[in-house]
Structures are given as structure tokens and as C-alpha cells.
Amino acid sequence: GENVEQHPSTLSVQEGDSAVIKCTYSDSASNYFPWYKQELGKGPQLIIDIRSNVGEKKDQRIAVTLNKTAKHFSLHITETQPEDSAVYFCASRGGYSSASKIIFGSGTRLSIRP
Amino acid sequence: DTGVSQNPRHKITKRGQNVTFRCDPISEHNRLYWYRQTLGQGPEFLTYFQNEAQLEKSRLLSDRFSAERPKGSFSTLEIQRTEQGDSAMYLCASSSTGGVGEQYFGPGTRLTVT
Numbered sequence: 001g002e003n004v005e006q007h008p009s010t011l012s013v014q015e016g017d018s019a020v021i022k023c024t025y026s027d028s029a030s031n032y033f034p035w036y037k038q039e040l041g042k043g044p045q046l047i048i049d050i051r052s053n054v055g056e057k058k059d060q061r062i063a064v065t066l067n068k069t070a071k072h073f074s075l076h077i078t079e080t081q082p083e084d085s086a087v088y089f090c091a092s093r094g095g096y097s098s099a100s101k102i103i104f105g106s107g108t109r110l111s112i113r114p
Numbered sequence: 115d116t117g118v119s120q121n122p123r124h125k126i127t128k129r130g131q132n133v134t135f136r137c138d139p140i141s142e143h144n145r146l147y148w149y150r151q152t153l154g155q156g157p158e159f160l161t162y163f164q165n166e167a168q169l170e171k172s173r174l175l176s177d178r179f180s181a182e183r184p185k186g187s188f189s190t191l192e193i194q195r196t197e198q199g200d201s202a203m204y205l206c207a208s209s210s211t212g213g214v215g216e217q218y219f220g221p222g223t224r225l226t227v228t
Binding site: 006032034036041042044045046049089091093098104106 | 118145154156157158159162164169170172205209211213217219220221
């Protein structure tokens with residue numbers, strides 16, 4: 001069935017360094033890939049997304065890349081700051097419709113060391 | 115604040131009791147989703163509404179679970195005869211039919227079944 005694998009499960013980086021989280025998906029029909037940040041006790045917050053007709057997208061310190069052939073996509077955070085500490089989830093939308101459910105990875109707990 | 119809201123935020127109940135959660139989506143969004151998130155995992159899809167019509171249900175949604183969206187605005191999720199395995203965070207998300215259908219999540223209802 002539809003599946004999204006995410007790694008690493010935990011990541012600790014020095015403040016100011018970069019962090020990279022990688023994901024793979026199984027459904028060839030997936031065409032939309034959102035990334036969510038979840039802080040303790042809160043719901044997931046959409047931070048960036050990418051569609052399958054785009055290879056890369058940037059928003060300030062955050063960038064996402066997509067390799068549709070290999071079914072890989074990644075999140076890159078540069079110049080990390082303490083407020084970047086959270087759990088990050090990659091996801092794919094399982095199907096062509098914009099109404100389709102989202103399939104989430106298992107999350108990466110990112111810690112920023114001062 | 116015009117984001118997705120959920121009530122209650124926390125619910126503790128005894129096994130065998132019934133519970134009901136409420137979700138108020140972003141006002142102009144006609145799509146509403148319920149997800150369940152257990153500790154250390156990503157959210158898993160439960161069900162989806164477009165306006166008042168329930169269009170998709172996951173196999174995770176056993177017959178003890180029922181969801182409604184009677185007027186196409188707020189939604190309720192009821193769990194009958196709760197079991198300890200129902201303990202989780204129940205998340206609601208909403209999206210519009212325009213654009214890529216980004217889903218925006220509420221803060222969730224944390225259910226603890228004792």
C-alpha cells in the first residue's frame with residue numbers, strides 16, 4: 001500500500017549548521033509533498049510543500065527537493081536556530097485529487113544544540 | 115484567530131464510555147479531515163468530508179467510530195465503548211477546493227482512556 005519512509009528518526013545539529021531530512025514514497029501517483037513541523041502539544045504546522053512538476057522550492061532558510069524518478073524528497077534547513085527544534089514530518093498525497101488524504105512519514109525529532 | 119479549532123483539548127475517560135470531539139474548520143474551507151496520531155508516529159488518516167458528505171473512511175475507523183458534518187461546517191467525531199487502544203491525539207484538518215488543497219491542522223484533542 002501507500003507508504004512514506006523518513007529518516008533519520010532523530011537529528012541533533014549545532015546552532016547555525018544545516019539539517020537535512022530525507023524521505024521516500026511508494027505511490028507513483030503522488031503529486032504533492034507537504035512538510036509539517038510539530039511542536040510539543042500542538043498540531044502539525046504546514047511549513048513548505050512541493051508539487052511533482054517542480055524539482056526544488058525555497059522559502060528563506062528552508063528548501064525542499066524532489067526526485068520523482070527515484071521517489072525521493074528532502075527537507076533542508078540552513079542556519080538552524082533554537083526555534084527550529086521540533087518534530088518534522090514529510091508527507092505525500094496519495095492520489096491525483098487535491099482532496100486525497102495525506103500519508104505521513106514517522107517523523108524526525110530535530111534538536112538544535114546551542 | 116481564523117485557524118482550525120478543536121474541543122476539548124484534552125479528554126480523560128474510562129474504558130467503555132462514549133466520547134465526542136468537535137472540530138471547527140477554517141470558515142471558507144469545505145473539506146474536512148480527521149486523523150489519529152499515536153505517540154512517536156505520524157498522523158494517520160481516518161475520514162474525509164466534502165461539505166456534509168463523508169466521502170472516504172479508513173479501515174482504521176472501526177464501527178465504534180462515527181463522524182458527522184451535518185451542515186457542512188463543524189464536524190464531530192464520536193467513539194463509542196472506548197478501549198485503551200483508542201488513546202491518541204485526534205487531529206482535524208481542513209482545506210479548500212482551490213489550489214493544491216493544502217491541509218491545515220488544528221491543535222488536536224488528546225484522548226486518554228483509563
